[in-house]
Amino acid sequence: MHSETRSYRTGGRETVRDLTADCAGFVDGRGDGLLHVFVPHATAGLAIIETGAGSDDDLLAALGDLLPADDRWRHRHGSPGHGRSHVMPALVPPYATVPVLGGRLALGTWQSVCLVDLNVDNAEREVRFSFLGDGAGAGQERGER
Template sequence: MSHAFATSVLHVVTGTTETVTDLTADCERFLARHAGSGDGLLNVFVPHATAGIAVLETGAGSDDDLLAALHALLPADDRWQHRHGSPGHGRDHVLPALVPPHATLPVIGGRLELGTWQSVCLVDTNKDNPERQVRLSFLG
């Protein structure tokens, strides 16, 4: 059995507002280049202390619902001990405990095995950091 490993970094501009950015097409392009028709795992990792990776439905309001829920759970106010950056920025450092900085997903026949309405998304509530890196790694 042969094993393949490939990795690449995406550069994502999230801007200065809270965002959920769909990375599914980027993941599929990466797999088309590196997975062939093989089976394996895709790991998606964001090496930032204030962003996460989520698998959820987008485009039907779920992405906005996620941001609203995070805002309700993690208000951008002065309650946080971590106080540099924009007011309430400390909450951005708590985000990865709720939306982890990684996801590992099955790849079958070179294709990402997501449910019908699932997308791979970068969740970024940090308005102070408009550019992010996301590492894609395939192990097959």
């Protein structure tokens, strides 16, 4: 297994950030296996969706409808509606797993791996990439674990 943690700045607004290029770079040449992506935060998640055609904005709109940023939440510190960010990972989990074949992500044509963050109070996010594989890829040749 090989793991790496990367930091991302999500800014002070709700966002869907495409991580697919970083995922692809991480698994490049590693052989067959699984990429597991994990966000160690209580207020962020990962989604595999289409991006660039409005689906990312649609996801944020749907989450806004399901989890409004108002004063209904019992978890009340931070910005108004912050409690909804703590509920979101039940709908958009903090993990995703993608098959890797020949060192390439086996995603569908329109699928992207995206970080989803509704928490405007925390602009820095960490994402852990882990490759679990057969050991036939370039990572093993370099002596990585």
